[in-house]
Amino acid sequence: MINTDSRLVLLHNDDNIFVCCQKIFSGESIQLENHKAIIKTDIDVGHKLARNNINVTEKIYKYGVSIGSAKTDIKKADHVHLHNIKSDYMPSHDRSGLVDDSLPDGNLNNTSEKENFK
Amino acid sequence: MKAWLRKDGRKGIRNVVVVGYLVECAHHVARIIVNKADDTDIQLIGFPGCYPNDYAMKMMEAICTHPNVGGVVLLSLGCEGFNREGLKDTIESSGRPVETLVIQQNGGTKTTVEKGLLAALRIRTEIAKVEKVEMRIDELIVGTICGGSDGTSGISGNPAVGYCFDRLVKENASCIFEETGELIGCEDVMIKRAATPSLAKEIDACLVKAARYYEVLGYGSFAPGNAEGGLTTQEEKSMGAYCKSGESEIVGLIKPGDIPPTGGLYLLDVVPDGEVRFGFPNISDNAEIVELIACGCHITLFTTGRGSVVGSAVSPVIKICANPETYKNLSEDMDVNAGRVLEGTATPQDIGNEIYQQVMDVAGGKASKSEELGHQEFILTYKHFEPIGPACLPSAVNIQTR
Numbered sequence: 001m002i003n004t005d006s007r008l009v010l011l012h013n014d015d016n017i018f019v020c021c022q023k024i025f026s027g028e029s030i031q032l033e034n035h036k037a038i039i040k041t042d043i044d045v046g047h048k049l050a051r052n053n054i055n056v057t058e059k060i061y062k063y064g065v066s067i068g069s070a071k072t073d074i075k076k077a078d079h080v081h082l083h084n085i086k087s088d089y090m091p092s093h094d095r096s097g098l099v100d101d102s103l104p105d106g107n108l109n110n111t112s113e114k115e116n117f118k
Numbered sequence: 119m120k121a122w123l124r125k126d127g128r129k130g131i132r133n134v135v136v137v138g139y140l141v142e143c144a145h146h147v148a149r150i151i152v153n154k155a156d157d158t159d160i161q162l163i164g165f166p167g168c169y170p171n172d173y174a175m176k177m178m179e180a181i182c183t184h185p186n187v188g189g190v191v192l193l194s195l196g197c198e199g200f201n202r203e204g205l206k207d208t209i210e211s212s213g214r215p216v217e218t219l220v221i222q223q224n225g226g227t228k229t230t231v232e233k234g235l236l237a238a239l240r241i242r243t244e245i246a247k248v249e250k251v252e253m254r255i256d257e258l259i260v261g262t263i264c265g266g267s268d269g270t271s272g273i274s275g276n277p278a279v280g281y282c283f284d285r286l287v288k289e290n291a292s293c294i295f296e297e298t299g300e301l302i303g304c305e306d307v308m309i310k311r312a313a314t315p316s317l318a319k320e321i322d323a324c325l326v327k328a329a330r331y332y333e334v335l336g337y338g339s340f341a342p343g344n345a346e347g348g349l350t351t352q353e354e355k356s357m358g359a360y361c362k363s364g365e366s367e368i369v370g371l372i373k374p375g376d377i378p379p380t381g382g383l384y385l386l387d388v389v390p391d392g393e394v395r396f397g398f399p400n401i402s403d404n405a406e407i408v409e410l411i412a413c414g415c416h417i418t419l420f421t422t423g424r425g426s427v428v429g430s431a432v433s434p435v436i437k438i439c440a441n442p443e444t445y446k447n448l449s450e451d452m453d454v455n456a457g458r459v460l461e462g463t464a465t466p467q468d469i470g471n472e473i474y475q476q477v478m479d480v481a482g483g484k485a486s487k488s489e490e491l492g493h494q495e496f497i498l499t500y501k502h503f504e505p506i507g508p509a510c511l512p513s514a515v516n517i518q519t520r
Contacts, residue, residue: 087351
């Protein structure tokens with residue numbers, strides 16, 4: 001934690017994500033604990049960054065508790081958001097509509113809730 | 119810290135006279151009395167409705183016998199439904215001085231204001247003589263709420279309050295968190311923290327009730343703006359509010375006006391029981407603060423991202439600003455700058471320790487920012503609750519009398 005870029009905060013020791021406190025730009029090389037990592041997309045304030053590699057279906061931990069599951073493999077320092085994690089509770093949506101929560105094996109999760117949600 | 123010892127054995131960190139109107143028709147008279155007194159320790163509270171309501175009665179009884187309250191002046195028009203005699207009896211049996219003025223029997227506005235002002239000043243002088251005694255941390259009750267939240271609240275202010283709560287709970291203070299309507303998605307995490315299986319069931323039922331209530335009111339849940347701010351899932355959003363509760367075991371579930379019988383962490387159920395009626399569970403942040411105070415809170419920790427400026431009558435509010443930009447704009451209204459977490463100059467733990475220190479200072483008599491600025495908001499409206507079940511409180515073996 002001591003070595004990590006000060007623009008990132010670790011909210012709980014069990015977390016596998018950092019939360020971004022000041023914008024980090026694509027292409028930057030930043031310190032993540034004991035390693036260097038190259039940032040692939042802009043990360044805005046409030047957004048999440050993988051603390052380590054996370055396998056598909058693994059839980060995402062923030063505040064020390066699960067806030068959803070990975071829907072793809074996520075690499076350390078990747079942006080963690082709607083495109084690679086899903087709610088275990090109800091589907092999320094952005095301004096263009098409901099986010100696709102299907103897992104790579106073709107299993108649709110939360111189908112019934114999805115219908116109700118519309 | 120030193121506190122005022124009330125005749126009922128409770129200890130207050132402030133020594134306030136409340137002037138309470140029992141119907142909107144008596145509000146003006148009560149307000150003029152408080153304005154003319156021009157004393158920060160003579161404060162206005164009241165209930166506007168003309169129809170009787172058990173919840174409003176319980177709340178007014180709880181507020182008028184709060185440990186920070188030394189005495190009471192009640193203002194009645196005369197024909198309203200409020201049980202003014204019952205309220206007066208409760209206050210009297212708590213050992214606090216109380217005087218009731220019925221406007222219709224006192225010659226109207228002018229003479230009632232004169233009599234009420236004299237009564238408030240007389241009670242103020244009387245309670246200034248109340249003995250001050252040592253108060254321990256395990257005698258403190260502290261509540262928390264958030265208002266005007268933004269994407270930063272869940273990163274800086276709320277986790278910091280969680281750390282502060284954990285520290286207070288370790289020292290056996292009572293801590294209360296609420297906002298059950300915003301904890302949807304945290305059920306599983308929360309019931310695991312319940313002290314007993316039967317309490318876990320009660321908490322689960324309480325959250326089911328909240329979800330249903332908000333559904334009937336037509337509340338949305340996860341908004342696109344949340345995703346733009348970096349939040350990905352409903353459970354993540356709820357956790358942002360929930361993390362104010364820290365990590366301690368949840369020892370009880372209470373309703374407005376119930377006082378925690380022991381130290382430890384309590385959940386306050388603020389969503390009414392029964393059919394949806396009387397509208398929104400809480401029409402504004404101050405309605406929730408009043409409910410926390412009715413549960414005996416000496417101090418309320420208020421986290422804000424967008425920047426609320428409110429305080430409260432009766433119990434001090436400590437405001438924790440989560441957003442560094444907001445802090446720059448509103449620093450005179452904020453007690454703690456949790457935005458430093460976002461600037462990389464402090465951790466949530468550091469801010470948690472700072473909040474803890476503020477709690478000690480304010481409990482010891484230092485005025486919080488909202489107190490300095492004269493904020494004394496108070497709002498009470500209609501609600502309906504059933505009493506809590508036996509599984510909601512720590513078992514009798516563990517109860518030490520507060």
